[in-house]
Amino acid sequence: MKKTALTLAAFAVMASGAMAQDVVRIGTEGAYPPWNFINDNNEVVGFEIDLGNEICARAELTCEWVLNDWDTIIPNLVAGNYDVIMAGMSITEARSQVISFTTNYLPSDPSAYMGLAGTDASVIDNGVIAVQSNTVQAGVVADGTADGLEFPTPDETISAVRNGEADAVLADKAFLTPYVEDSNGELEFIGDDFYPGAGTGAGIRQSDDELRETFTNIIEEMKADGSINAMIEEWFGDGIAKF
Structure with a gap:
């Protein structure tokens, strides 16, 4: 499995919402296994870390992972402290009033x-x-x-x-x-x-249409080629729905 070391830069909360053309900052909680968590080597790992890294690789982007407490994870996305949320977030109508979502990368789970x-x-x-x-x-x-x-x-x-x-x-x-x-x-x-919500997706600012489209297209590509199901199987086993 892929592992992403938590550097000091990954912990930093950036003041600007600007994103370098080839860098995407992804906010995650790091406290919700197997979606995302910190292992014994102080690395952020989990299903969403593997998935986010693969999306960035296919899009020829560089992922930078940023840890953020759950309570402020949406406000800090809107404020520009990172560009994407991948933190076990269910797609709901209420959240969609504030941020946008990609297509789901986990089906609605119980x-x-x-x-x-x-x-x-x-x-x-x-x-x-x-x-x-x-x-x-x-x-x-x-x-x-x-x-x-x-x-x-x-x-x-x-x-x-x-x-x-x-x-x-x-x-x-x-x-x-x-x-x-x-x-x-x-x-x-x-x-x-x-089954609450409409599955789990990546949260993106409502103004970032191009980034949302890029992530959505790759998620759909990974559904079609079976690679998301392989990751779900690796991290969740047989007890969760797949595509």
């Missing part, structure tokens, strides 16, 4: 509730549900009858369930599955899966 073993499914409607703020899952909880407990990072939502602050967490099922599998029975899924 969200799921996870709690301590034996937790009754009634908590989905009547309990306290931990979510990462500014996610589609946070919107689902806000529109429901349960009490939402929002956190800036996904790891904090897991901790909230384990320490009793929340009855369950709602997140992408592919993110939660390793926690369930590695918990030795401590954690389990609750209730039914469901």
